[in-house]
Amino acid sequence: MLEDSQENDSIVMDVPKDEVLKEEINMPFGWYTLIFIINYYLSWLLAGFIFLSYFLIEFMPNVLQVTSFITLFTNPKSIVPLLLMPLIVIACYVIRLIFVGITTRILWRISERISPSKDGVIPRNIKSKAADYYHLRSFMLKYGKNLFTKGMFPWLSNWFFNFVGSSKIGKGTTLEESVASDKFVTVGRNTYMGVNATLASHLVQGIFGNIQYFRMHVGDNVTMAAMNQIGPGSEIMDGSYLLPLASTNRHSVLKGGHNYYFGIPLRKIFTKKTMNYLGITEEDLEKNENMEEYLKKIKLNPPKKQKKDKIIESTKIVTTEVTEEPQKEKIDVEKLSKEDLAIDFTTSSAISRINIKFLIVYVPILWLAGLIISIFWYEYTKGAWDFSNQTNLINSIFKNISTILFLPVAIFIMIYLFILGVLVFSKLLLILINMIHLPKEGIFLAEVGNVDYDFWMFRTELKKIALWFLRNSPLPWADFIALKWFGVNMDSSSHLYDAWCDVDFVSIGRKVLIGQGATIMSSMVIGKYLIIKRVVFDDYVMVGGHTTIAPGTIMGHDSVIGAISSTTYKRILDPNYIYFGIPAIPLKENKYAEERRDIVVKRLVDESKKAEETHEVNIDEDKRKFIKTGDDE
Amino acid sequence: MSIPNSMRVGPFLPTVLVKKRYLIFYILIVWLSAIPLFVEFWVYYRFVWSPVRPIFFFIYLPLLLLPMYLTLAFFGMFWAKIFLIIVNWIHSPREGVFLRDPSDRDYRFWSLRNTIKRWPFWVCHRFPFPFLDNICFKVFNVKTKFSNSLFEGWVDTEFITFGKNVVCGQGAIIQSSVIIGNLLIIRKTIIGDDVRIGSHAIVMPGTQIGNRSVLAANSVTTVGQVLKDDWIYVGIPCKEFKQNWFFEDNLEDKLGVAEDVSALLGKYEKIITKVRWTENLTLKERKAIKRQQKEEEERRWELSKEMDDEKQEDIF
Numbered sequence: 001m002l003e004d005s006q007e008n009d010s011i012v013m014d015v016p017k018d019e020v021l022k023e024e025i026n027m028p029f030g031w032y033t034l035i036f037i038i039n040y041y042l043s044w045l046l047a048g049f050i051f052l053s054y055f056l057i058e059f060m061p062n063v064l065q066v067t068s069f070i071t072l073f074t075n076p077k078s079i080v081p082l083l084l085m086p087l088i089v090i091a092c093y094v095i096r097l098i099f100v101g102i103t104t105r106i107l108w109r110i111s112e113r114i115s116p117s118k119d120g121v122i123p124r125n126i127k128s129k130a131a132d133y134y135h136l137r138s139f140m141l142k143y144g145k146n147l148f149t150k151g152m153f154p155w156l157s158n159w160f161f162n163f164v165g166s167s168k169i170g171k172g173t174t175l176e177e178s179v180a181s182d183k184f185v186t187v188g189r190n191t192y193m194g195v196n197a198t199l200a201s202h203l204v205q206g207i208f209g210n211i212q213y214f215r216m217h218v219g220d221n222v223t224m225a226a227m228n229q230i231g232p233g234s235e236i237m238d239g240s241y242l243l244p245l246a247s248t249n250r251h252s253v254l255k256g257g258h259n260y261y262f263g264i265p266l267r268k269i270f271t272k273k274t275m276n277y278l279g280i281t282e283e284d285l286e287k288n289e290n291m292e293e294y295l296k297k298i299k300l301n302p303p304k305k306q307k308k309d310k311i312i313e314s315t316k317i318v319t320t321e322v323t324e325e326p327q328k329e330k331i332d333v334e335k336l337s338k339e340d341l342a343i344d345f346t347t348s349s350a351i352s353r354i355n356i357k358f359l360i361v362y363v364p365i366l367w368l369a370g371l372i373i374s375i376f377w378y379e380y381t382k383g384a385w386d387f388s389n390q391t392n393l394i395n396s397i398f399k400n401i402s403t404i405l406f407l408p409v410a411i412f413i414m415i416y417l418f419i420l421g422v423l424v425f426s427k428l429l430l431i432l433i434n435m436i437h438l439p440k441e442g443i444f445l446a447e448v449g450n451v452d453y454d455f456w457m458f459r460t461e462l463k464k465i466a467l468w469f470l471r472n473s474p475l476p477w478a479d480f481i482a483l484k485w486f487g488v489n490m491d492s493s494s495h496l497y498d499a500w501c502d503v504d505f506v507s508i509g510r511k512v513l514i515g516q517g518a519t520i521m522s523s524m525v526i527g528k529y530l531i532i533k534r535v536v537f538d539d540y541v542m543v544g545g546h547t548t549i550a551p552g553t554i555m556g557h558d559s560v561i562g563a564i565s566s567t568t569y570k571r572i573l574d575p576n577y578i579y580f581g582i583p584a585i586p587l588k589e590n591k592y593a594e595e596r597r598d599i600v601v602k603r604l605v606d607e608s609k610k611a612e613e614t615h616e617v618n619i620d621e622d623k624r625k626f627i628k629t630g631d632d633e
Numbered sequence: 634m635s636i637p638n639s640m641r642v643g644p645f646l647p648t649v650l651v652k653k654r655y656l657i658f659y660i661l662i663v664w665l666s667a668i669p670l671f672v673e674f675w676v677y678y679r680f681v682w683s684p685v686r687p688i689f690f691f692i693y694l695p696l697l698l699l700p701m702y703l704t705l706a707f708f709g710m711f712w713a714k715i716f717l718i719i720v721n722w723i724h725s726p727r728e729g730v731f732l733r734d735p736s737d738r739d740y741r742f743w744s745l746r747n748t749i750k751r752w753p754f755w756v757c758h759r760f761p762f763p764f765l766d767n768i769c770f771k772v773f774n775v776k777t778k779f780s781n782s783l784f785e786g787w788v789d790t791e792f793i794t795f796g797k798n799v800v801c802g803q804g805a806i807i808q809s810s811v812i813i814g815n816l817l818i819i820r821k822t823i824i825g826d827d828v829r830i831g832s833h834a835i836v837m838p839g840t841q842i843g844n845r846s847v848l849a850a851n852s853v854t855t856v857g858q859v860l861k862d863d864w865i866y867v868g869i870p871c872k873e874f875k876q877n878w879f880f881e882d883n884l885e886d887k888l889g890v891a892e893d894v895s896a897l898l899g900k901y902e903k904i905i906t907k908v909r910w911t912e913n914l915t916l917k918e919r920k921a922i923k924r925q926q927k928e929e930e931e932r933r934w935e936l937s938k939e940m941d942d943e944k945q946e947d948i949f
Contacts, residue, residue, distance in 0.1 A: 086667035344891030348802025370695020476638035527879025
């Protein structure tokens with residue numbers, strides 16, 4: 001396999017990049033910008049106005065102008081505005097959320113009228129109205145979704161989805177944070193979906209493949225523990241209980257009825273096994289099945305006191321005795337076999353141990369970046385806010401109407417000026433650090449004191465700030481700028497904004513799609529050692545959702561790796577293949593890539609040859625095939 | 634390293650809201666913790682603002698924002714802690730299997746606790762500094778060390794004990810409470826020193842992970858599973874894979890690569906599936922083995938039941 005790597009490298013290099021003339025699929029970016037501007041502008045307008053006017057009319061003269069600390073709390077004229085201020089902030093925040101809901105709803109309705117979303121297979125790489133509107137709708141939903149689910153009041157997100165009309169969510173249902181499960185989904189009542197559980201109503205089969213877009217139905221009283229991946233078109237009937245990581249393919253039907261499911265792909269498990277997995281007794285299961293009867297029984301004869309017998313008292317701690325840990329025998333490293341030391345499993349690299357030293361670096365970066373926006377704000381408001389004349393309030397507001405109307409724009413500019421400042425200053429620091437110690441690949445001791453490890457951690461923490469702000473900004477799609485700036489070879493045609501990604505030693509080709517919640521690691525911690533190795537994605541590669549890519553992975557062009565898979569250290573995936581599994585093994589050839597590549601990429605070829613190639617995409621036939629087989633994800 | 638933009642990965646607090654009135658607590662905590670902010674702003678304004686040279690006010694404003702943020706976080710923690718102490722005094726949190734129904738007291742209080750703790754954890758995790766998270770964990774009685782990296786996974790905020798130098802992978806889920814069916818299962822999760830939890834791994838409630846062991850990526854433990862010291866665990870649900878030698882010295886040059894992946898897959902499957910018919914066995918022998926396994930399973934099952942009974946007797 002090691003010898004193969006060089007061969008593969010040459011294959012990777014073979015793709016003639018300079019011959020590509022034009023790529024046909026382009027997202028309607030103009031529309032994206034327009035939608036974003038409308039949504040963003042309206043969301044800030046009223047909230048910003050209320051906050052500013054409260055601040056200037058009530059807070060400024062009554063609180064800030066008070067000279068003595070004691071009168072601040074004794075004078076009711078100043079204490080009341082002070083106490084009300086947080087509530088005003090909360091109210092403005094909620095108003096903003098509501099405005100986002102309203103604008104998204106209007107935009108959503110308009111787009112639905114032009115091209116209604118319906119079940120079907122949309123070819124991803126062929127320009128069509130359906131594909132355009134599919135992308136447009138996902139874009140317009142994303143802003144609101146991020147705002148609601150990541151914000152202060154995640155409880156309102158159900159209201160948002162119902163109000164916009166993207167999906168129907170019943171009463172009493174809780175959806176924890178997840179990458180998808182936002183559109184074309186019907187969820188019943190009293191359902192619980194654990195963290196990172198995804199109801200994916202859409203599924204992309206490679207860069208050249210189709211988008212499968214089917215409505216999903218989840219019944220009442222369904223629970224998903226965590227990280228469940230449900231494919232499009234699935235139907236989950238009332239009372240199905242999914243254990244963690246239980247995942248289905250597309251178009252699967254779970255019959256429900258107090259049944260427990262487990263595994264990838266999921267299957268029903270027996271009662272005995274359920275009890276084993278969950279560490280519960282038969283009594284609990286009975287309660288679970290006939291809960292109403294059980295509740296009635298309790299109502300009739302309420303328990304006198306909390307009975308203790310039904311509760312497993314605190315878990316017994318199985319400790320290996322602490323009595324002077326016997327000196328661990330030194331094992332002769334030479335004796336260990338090759339298999340013992342092979343890295344044939346994947347872990348993680350999420351070391352975020354912060355050294356107080358690093359804080360010294362953070363503070364100047366944030367200050368300098370903050371200075372820019374602070375001066376911008378000074379210039380923006382200079383002379384505009386003269387409310388000293390209390391009698392002429394309305395007049396002065398009218399005079400400053402332009403300042404109020406441009407407020408959302410000013411906020412937008414300030415956010416991105418700040419991020420730009422952070423980017424520039426951390427990049428400058430990074431150049432300095434890289435001059436002191438050049439980043440390199442290899443295997444290092446993961447202990448404080450090792451130079452490579454220390455500098456790796458320092459780089460990671462430094463790059464994190466800008467990326468963090470960019471990914472939390474109103475336009476998280478812009479994170480490729482930071483990635484590119486910090487040394488990932490990529491361009492704007494690739495997407496990885498919904499994935500965890502290391503920012504060292506990653507190369508990404510053109511039109512690469514990294515799935516939702518995937519992890520791309522160019523560094524990994526194995527026991528005492530830190531492994532750093534470059535990860536390479538060639539052009540037109542797709543990585544499925546929740547997939548783990550270990551360091552040293554090289555993916556050839558046009559290859560696809562399925563969802564919930566993982567690769568091992570230094571794995572090489574051949575071009576043009578679909579991979580799946582833990583660890584990933586080749587499943588079948590990527591036929592779409594062969595069939596449709598030329599539609600996407602126009603190369604410099606003879607015109608005569610070009611005319612010969614005809615492309616028929618029979619969507620109906622395709623659809624039938626998928627519904628029947630459906631073995632890859 | 635960088636977190637997906639559509640999720641707020643971090644300390645995990647379920648958004649289950651059994652009763653809408655719990656939100657009053659939440660808003661109360663937000664309100665109380667935000668008041669000191671504005672007092673701070675007042676102090677700054679008093680000292681630095683001068684209408685003649687307003688530029689000084691704006692130059693030092695970014696420097697003020699950091700302490701303001703810290704104040705918000707710490708006051709949030711303070712008020713949430715006080716509320717939590719009162720709530721825990723009314724009904725102390727405990728382990729067990731409860732009903733997912735508003736009539737169940739434990740379920741209600743579990744939801745209330747999560748609602749109260751949400752604000753400080755939310756504030757602490759809005760910023761890329763990991764240390765605030767750690768302080769927050771410590772305030773709310775999760776035993777953890779500053780050497781742990783829990784920033785990029787979902788970690789429950791009660792009934793969890795960590796050793797030192799734990800690495801929780803990207804998108805890993807460490808739970809001490811899980812909702813399955815109409816049941817809410819709360820068990821204490823214990824994680825030892827130097828444990829490495831792979832990305833997208835799920836640790837279920839009640840799991841005890843020994844020192845220096847590894848839970849590989851995309852693996853799941855079962856409720857109450859005990860993982861030994863110095864082992865690598867793989868699979869859904871996870872099983873022993875091989876001994877963890879990677880804490881020995883001087884291995885830099887010796888670490889190898891999994892070369893034959895299909896063989897590796899076979900190896901994984903061997904661990905995961907119980908029945909192995911690799912040798913050429915006759916039908917009789919297979920039947921005998923099957924019977925033996927069944928008996929063994931039943932015996933274990935009875936044993937576990939007996940143990941449960943004993944436990945109950947102990948309590949009375």
